[in-house]
Amino acid sequence: MGIKELLSQYGDQYIQALFTTWKLTAFSFAIAFVIGVAVTVMRISPVQPLRVFAEIYIQIFRNIPGASLLMLLVYALPYLDVLLSYFVCVLIAASLIPSAFCSEYLMAGINTIGTGQIEAARSLGLSFMQIIRRVVIPQALRSSVLPLTNLLVSTMLTTALASQVPMNPRDLTGLVAHINTHAVGGVTAFLISALLYCATAVVIGQVGNMIDRKVRILR
Amino acid sequence: MSDTMHETMNDRTPVIELKHVDKHFGSLHVLKDINLSVQKGEVVVIIGPSGSGKSTLCRTINRLETIDSGEILIEGTKMPQEGKELARLRAQIGMVFQSFNLFAHKTIIDNVILGPMDVLKKSKKEAKEEAMQLLSRVGVDSQANKVPAQLSGGQQQRVAIARALAMHPKAILFDEPTSALDPEMIGEVLDVMTKLAREGMTMLVVTHEMNFARRVASRVIFMDGGSIVEENTPEEFFNHPKSQRAQDFLNSIQAH
Numbered sequence: 001m002g003i004k005e006l007l008s009q010y011g012d013q014y015i016q017a018l019f020t021t022w023k024l025t026a027f028s029f030a031i032a033f034v035i036g037v038a039v040t041v042m043r044i045s046p047v048q049p050l051r052v053f054a055e056i057y058i059q060i061f062r063n064i065p066g067a068s069l070l071m072l073l074v075y076a077l078p079y080l081d082v083l084l085s086y087f088v089c090v091l092i093a094a095s096l097i098p099s100a101f102c103s104e105y106l107m108a109g110i111n112t113i114g115t116g117q118i119e120a121a122r123s124l125g126l127s128f129m130q131i132i133r134r135v136v137i138p139q140a141l142r143s144s145v146l147p148l149t150n151l152l153v154s155t156m157l158t159t160a161l162a163s164q165v166p167m168n169p170r171d172l173t174g175l176v177a178h179i180n181t182h183a184v185g186g187v188t189a190f191l192i193s194a195l196l197y198c199a200t201a202v203v204i205g206q207v208g209n210m211i212d213r214k215v216r217i218l219r
Numbered sequence: 220m221s222d223t224m225h226e227t228m229n230d231r232t233p234v235i236e237l238k239h240v241d242k243h244f245g246s247l248h249v250l251k252d253i254n255l256s257v258q259k260g261e262v263v264v265i266i267g268p269s270g271s272g273k274s275t276l277c278r279t280i281n282r283l284e285t286i287d288s289g290e291i292l293i294e295g296t297k298m299p300q301e302g303k304e305l306a307r308l309r310a311q312i313g314m315v316f317q318s319f320n321l322f323a324h325k326t327i328i329d330n331v332i333l334g335p336m337d338v339l340k341k342s343k344k345e346a347k348e349e350a351m352q353l354l355s356r357v358g359v360d361s362q363a364n365k366v367p368a369q370l371s372g373g374q375q376q377r378v379a380i381a382r383a384l385a386m387h388p389k390a391i392l393f394d395e396p397t398s399a400l401d402p403e404m405i406g407e408v409l410d411v412m413t414k415l416a417r418e419g420m421t422m423l424v425v426t427h428e429m430n431f432a433r434r435v436a437s438r439v440i441f442m443d444g445g446s447i448v449e450e451n452t453p454e455e456f457f458n459h460p461k462s463q464r465a466q467d468f469l470n471s472i473q474a475h
Contacts, residue, residue: 113323114318114320116316116318116319116320117320117321117322117323119283119314119316119320120314120316120320120321120322120379120382121322121333122281122283122306122309123281123283123309123312123313123314124309124310124333124334124337124338124382124386125306125307125308125309125310125311125334125338125386126306126333126334126337126338127303127306130337130338134333134337135322135324138324139322139323139324142324217323217324217366217368218323218366218367218368218369219323219368
């Protein structure tokens with residue numbers, strides 16, 4: 001099947017799949033970001049059980065393959081009487097793994113903050129949470145814009161996990177799998193979705209660079 | 220009458236008091252039975268060779284360093300281990316660091332208003348007005364909207380002093396405030412500190428600037444090997460040091 005034929009037959013579905021991928025990416029990244037910040041705060045908190053919990057969390061989700069995690073969610077959770085929709089399963093898998101990386105990037109950002117600034121904040125009488133909110137997180141965020149941009153792209157690629165389950169509506173990779181089981185799309189079917197992934201990634205990268213230039217901290 | 224009584228009692232309570240303070244870093248005994256009090260309006264200058272424990276001593280006062288035993292009192296209140304009460308007492312003692320430690324992501328004015336807004340709960344407007352006055356007092360008001368990296372070391376240190384002053388502290392600790400500065404900038408920072416001292420600010424200053432100690436100090440404390448070796452007026456200390464260690468120290472720094 002040629003590109004023209006593919007587009008005329010599946011064009012609408014490609015558009016729909018692109019939106020599904022965008023939606024999954026946006027939700028996953030938002031969740032990953034919130035969890036990432038929370039876990040990072042735990043990692044630097046003075047409460048040891050929180051630090052231990054956060055380290056274990058990071059070790060698990062940084063190291064588990066996305067497909068395994070998705071399979072666990074889809075096939076193991078029902079044994080615990082937890083039945084989630086395929087969309088939610090994909091969303092969770094595509095959130096938890098990036099959340100661990102998000103925390104790693106934020107930690108790297110935090111390590112660029114001198115202990116002196118923390119001591120200065122403490123000597124002003126700021127509480128732990130005030131120091132986190134006013135000094136640590138803003139600086140960590142501003143110095144990790146580029147890694148977080150990369151994380152957004154890799155989160156998008158992680159959402160291709162959706163192709164492993166019969167999710168409806170399909171994401172870009174899921175659609176390719178669908179086309180190739182029903183017709184002979186071949187490499188061309190992959191090519192189209194690859195281009196859509198690429199275009200999205202390029203836009204994300206440009207926006208990330210722009211934000212970075214704007215918020216980067218002079219040192 | 221009772222008011223006078225009250226006043227007299229208050230006047231005798233030191234702003235900062237250390238009683239039998241001991242501290243170890245591993246096997247190293249960095250502070251040995253330190254007893255020290257700073258009265259209201261006093262400028263106490265701590266000098267001594269590097270590694271003598273003077274910076275550590277300075278940092279224990281607002282508990283940036285913990286102590287093993289003894290106690291530290293701020294206007295008669297014991298410094299607690301942690302929590303809200305510690306933060307409350309810390310807010311009353313300003314600190315100026317060797318490496319300025321301004322918040323890198325905030326403008327100069329925002330550096331100064333953070334404490335007043337978050338800790339003293341002042342309105343942004345009120346905090347800003349006062350911050351501008353303080354910045355002009357230390358001569359960097361024209362830099363208010365820049366970020367720290369755009370300022371010279373001397374300017375950054377003066378901002379750090381303004382940031383400490385914005386909390387209306389009962390005393391300010393200076394931990395080698397000019398040691399990281401280029402020579403031509405040391406004067407501008409010492410001038411601000413001298414002005415503060417003349418205005419009656421209670422100060423504890425760890426420094427290597429002997430001329431500052433001579434001119435401004437109410438008392439000089441000489442430390443060596445974790446102990447206070449000598450404590451005297453600047454005239455007495457610099458002209459007639461009693462201990463051999465102080466004599467050796469003064470000779471070594473005057474040799475060149």
